[in-house]
Amino acid sequence: MESNVLSLVSDHTSPGSRRTTIDIPVPARPLREAYFVSDSTGITAETLGSALLANFPGVHFRRHTIPFVDTPEGARNVVHDLHEAIRSGADPIVFATVKSPEIIGELAASGAVVIDLLGGHLRELEAALGSTASEQLGQYHGVGDIERYFARMRAVEYAIEHDDGQSMRALDIADVIIIAPSRCGKTPTTMYLALQYGLLVANYPLTDDDFPSDGLPATVAPYANRCFGLTTTPLRLSQVRHERRPSSTYASLAQCTLELRRAEDLYRRNRVPFLNSSTKSVEEMSAVIMQSMRLRS
């Protein structure tokens, strides 16, 4: 195992101070080069490859994504990089989402470890379906899928128009209305649902004005069955709000605690399903909302 050197420097700037450096050998985590190689965008190779690598916390990985490797020439460029890496003493690992068996073969012949995220599963599917995989079709992310493109474009524009209660023009066609106090994660979750699933998602901020009443705000009350609430922890909310307005009442722990308690009471009283966003990623929140609102086809 290689070792790094940790330098302890004691540096007093007052006159007469001495500067001391002590070198202590520290065992470093081994470094491995991870390549995500795809004949399309590389997103699946990155996501699945990273999920696999996360199981080896003792190893440090340097990551490289190489998308659109769909020609022999593209493959040769990757092989060139792999040879360079091998020559410099690295032991590269390739995660490949590449359909062409020829390209996979070239990558494997480089001497790098190649983890083929598609090929083996394609053979399993052929066995299960009793038919041969088509070579032409099977593009990732459906190139030219106009309907899906239109749906996403409409959904993103709807989300922008209906972000943060800015417009209530077309609330009646919303698939979901996300309600929450400021900075609980409404906006990124809204955008993710729009982009990933083409859903029409509005979001509405709960403010102090909404709390003398026991019911939902008048604007969203007619659509109570499409509302979904977000909450978080007071500490996390205070952190996030401090980012926007440092040392404000708005960001104080007391104010955050109060707003979250009121919001959760409101959700419970009105039977609005809700979710604590503090330990969840945007993807996870979106998946929970889809499931809870039965929005999966």
Add this chain to the structure above:
Amino acid sequence: MESNVLSLVSDHTSPGSRRTTIDIPVPARPLREAYFVSDSTGITAETLGSALLANFPGVHFRRHTIPFVDTPEGARNVVHDLHEAIRSGADPIVFATVKSPEIIGELAASGAVVIDLLGGHLRELEAALGSTASEQLGQYHGVGDIERYFARMRAVEYAIEHDDGQSMRALDIADVIIIAPSRCGKTPTTMYLALQYGLLVANYPLTDDDFPSDGLPATVAPYANRCFGLTTTPLRLSQVRHERRPSSTYASLAQCTLELRRAEDLYRRNRVPFLNSSTKSVEEMSAVIMQSMRLRS
């Protein structure tokens, strides 16, 4: 193979018309049930599973996504669904991104075909790295990854503020400025780059006002090296614009042809890299932009 029935109906509403129905047996594509089962959001299982299924265009798949299957009880619920499907004569195929070997085992024991998108690759990685995969770590999409969450939130808010040239407040910190005529796909691409990669992306519409001049619009000219252009085909642009304003000059083929030609001239003259969005998905455009602007770490 089952067969559907195609009904040919001849129905003249004029008095004295006769209504004729002819039933012709049509061979149907075989139907298979595809389950995407995940111990997390199900997004990777859906994406990779769908990419694999796309290689079998002769088969019709009914898709079901079941996220958050991470307990024996959750597994039993899925097995129950699989048994129901098998009993009704379907031959279900399960695409699983589930870490627990016990849960995979239960799914496989149901009698369904299980394609394990993680387990085999984890064994390959263990062999390549010479160490054992951790059971605890390796959560999908990094639960509680606060830094990434902040970055995405900031990026989405930046994208909303700087959508369609609405604000030019903080153009100097943009990672990319996407420029294009109206309806070429600026907004969804901007949002995707913000959400997926946490990049600060502004977008600016090219209008007739921008074309007497040979240079870039004054607002974005200082940041020419961060500009990326979009174009499309006149027919596609006309289609998309007709959706928004049917039968307008704005949507006419002549106007679309003119605007696209001027935009492409502008990109070329100012050495702005550009991309034709007409045959590309939002994911693909984003990947090309990342690569072209060298935004990958």
